[in-house]
Amino acid sequence: MILLLRACLYIFAAALVLILLGLIADALYARRITRRAHAPDAPRGSAQPIRLNPAGSPALLLIHGFADGPSVFAQLAPAFAAAGLSVNALHLSGFGIPPPQMAGTTLADWRQDVDKEIQAIRAQNPARPLWLLGHSLGGALAFDAALRPENHIAGVVMLAPLIQVSRTRAPLLSPRQWFTIFDRLLLFTDTIESRLPKDLRNPTARNAYRTDKYIHRDLYRALFATIDAISPRAADWSGPLFMAVSPTDEIVDSAATKQFFDATQASRAQFYEQPDAGHVLPLDNGHPQLAQEIIRFILAPAAPPVSPR
DSSP states (O other): OHHHHHHHHHHHHHHHHHHHHHHHHHHHHHHHHHHHHTSTTOOOOOOOOEEEOTTOSSEEEEEOOTTOOGGGGTTHHHHHHHTTOEEEEOOOTTSSSOHHHHTTOOHHHHHHHHHHHHHHHHHHOTTSOEEEEEETHHHHHHHHHHTSGGGOOOEEEEESOOSSBOOTTOOSSOHHHHHHHHHHHOSSOOEEEOOOOOOOSOHHHHHHOOOOSEEEHHHHHHHHHHHHHHGGGGGGOOSOEEEEEOTTOSSBOHHHHHHHHHHSOOSSEEEEEOTTOOSOTTTSTTHHHHHHHHHHHHHSOOOOOOOOO
16 A cells, blocks of 8 residues: 555656646747747748739739738739739738737638728729639638628639648647647747748749748637638539649648539639649749639639520
8 A cells, every 4th residue: 555655656746747847848948939039030921912903803812821921922913913903912910920919810800801901902993803812821711701792702712722731741640639739738838930841842932932930829729710610611602713732732731622622612613733833832833824824714704694494
């Protein structure tokens, strides 16, 4: 009995030591990340919106992805404007800023950002068709906004959309499961240093590409909330849909994206593969061809209504 009691005490003491060491490690890591995140040269995405050809038609609203900014569309936007489209690339709340300012960002904030921009574009020309184009997280937000009837969206373009996070870099458990574990265990660490690769195959584009490296945990919570919001609603969309993927995407699960595409009820649909690109389709190899495919899809004449028999 005494031996059993001693064993229990040893186990209890060892557990306390492990907890204490974990808290110390958490506090030290939080201090280090905070120092790095506030450095003048801390990597951050762009925050400057893009607005081209305001009198063009149709209107096209571009929505960037997670930890990114409007500059991800720097190559596509001029091509769209040259084709006669009015181009607007918004900046989503919570990105391109220091981590303390990211705190509290939710899916509701991103929805408000998108809807506010839609309303502003509508105010310029209420009769003009409005399309949404989103990359990664922006693709999910574009689909989400298109499902709100009051937005009256003419069509959706989704580039490497965030339907499911890739498990390429997540051993044993899914990325969401890993995040949930760390989210519950870490007491002092509010900011996470992103280890995601710059998934571009073009070396010049990869070297120039900048995103947020230090990200508040609230943004990850909002990201998974976005996935949950659209995942069961693929069949709710019945308008035109253009979707592009990279077969070797390391950030999102392209197979899950294709399943989502197949589950929609799109009136007109095109699934396009950009085989020589990574996740960042708008900047990577093949982006000129991608731009032309999107333009053709958007400007294609609407199919005539089917006459009743």
